[in-house]
Amino acid sequence: MRAETKGRVMLVDGMALLFRAFYATSYGGYIRKTKAGLPTNAVYGFLQYFFDAVSTFEPSHVVCCWDMGKGTFRTEKYDGYKSNRIEAPLELIPQFDLVKDVVAELGVPNIGLAGYEADDCIGTLASCYSENSEVYILTGDHDMLQLIDENVKVVIMKKGRSNYKVYDLAELLEEKGLTPRQVIDLKGFMGDTSDNYPGVKGIGEKTALKLLTEYGTVEGVIENLHLLPKGVRTKIEADLDMLHLSRELAEIRCDVPVVCQLTEALWQLQRETAARKFQELEFGSLMHLIAEVQDERGIVQIELGDLG
Structure with a gap:
């Protein structure tokens, strides 16, 4: 309290x-x-x-x-x-x-x-x-x-x-279906065109929201990569470093x-x-x-x- x-x-x-x-x-x-x-x-x-x-x-x-x-x-x-x-x-x-x-x-x-x-x-x-x-x-x-x-x-x-x-x-x-911390993770996945960082190529807001709704956090998604559709999994695996960097840039x-x-x-x-x-x-x-x-x-x- x-x-x-x-x-x-x-x-x-x-x-x-x-x-x-x-x-x-x-x-x-x-x-x-x-x-x-x-x-x-x-x-x-x-x-x-x-x-x-x-x-x-x-x-x-x-x-x-x-x-x-x-x-x-x-x-x-x-x-x-x-x-x-x-x-x-x-x-x-x-x-x-x-x-x-x-x-x-x-x-x-x-x-x-x-x-x-x-x-x-x-x-x-x-x-x-x-x-x-x-x-x-x-x-x-x-x-x-x-x-x-x-x-x-x-x-x-x-x-x-x-x-x-x-x-x-x-x-x-x-x-928005989000907690405050998930706002940061959302930007990690989808990037921000206004601030010019890319996130994960090929993952937009809709997919990012779905991932966070299901798995909660970036870490939760990564831990469950084997459960994701192949296309989504491949995109995340190819851009893991940028995912983490984008989240760092997004965090206030x-x-x-x-x-x-x-x-x-x-x-x-x-x-x-x-x-x-x-x-x-x-x-x-x-x-x-x-x-x-x-x-x-x-x-x-x-x-x-x-x-x-």
Whole structure:
């Protein structure tokens, strides 16, 4: 039995929100910019997603996690990892640092670690916080489903704002027929075209799910290879090394050296610094987001003056 939970921590997959916001606001060809020409469309959309999630899930604590460059322990294990990714659009590049500045001005910690992905930071913090708190992971990445446990839920952002699918242990089992650990084994078998690792050639999601339903784990399948149809057995035997490597690449690390004390992550919007940053970025139409954030006394109105 775990200790009684205290509070709700929202761990934000920063890059997932930022990329989603960029493409959602630029598909028509128009990129929002300041009068000085600084692109801000992704940051603008990020803030809309962020405040909507805060309003919907009412966290007591918030942390935002980020990727810190392309080179990670995964690219050292497999040089093809994510090598299929195209370069970020030019208008997005200056917004990588800008969004972190804005998040800091809101009063939210930015967490990232060179050599690891945001997923690993999220996994580590979720593991730490879930001992005594309820954890909600906000992302668009289904790989995060492996992090679900008694006190950890994964919130998948779907198309449009205010459109979420919340997965807990029961929902994951009901919808996908998987336990969190099996999410990793599934990727071991079928690979991941987005992250560019192959899994076992010729085994797709349907066959992988069937194998895991029947034998539970990668090890369970390997122990029972002699019972499998010849075609499936041959494919697995031919790609055993890649099966194990793909599973390693798919597994989110929960033991990376990142620390963020809950006291640092208390969600208390820094209204004045946030308002100044919004003014600097010409986000007058988002000022209402600052004014509407609730605290324990209810909705707090701030004097916006000429900021809007």
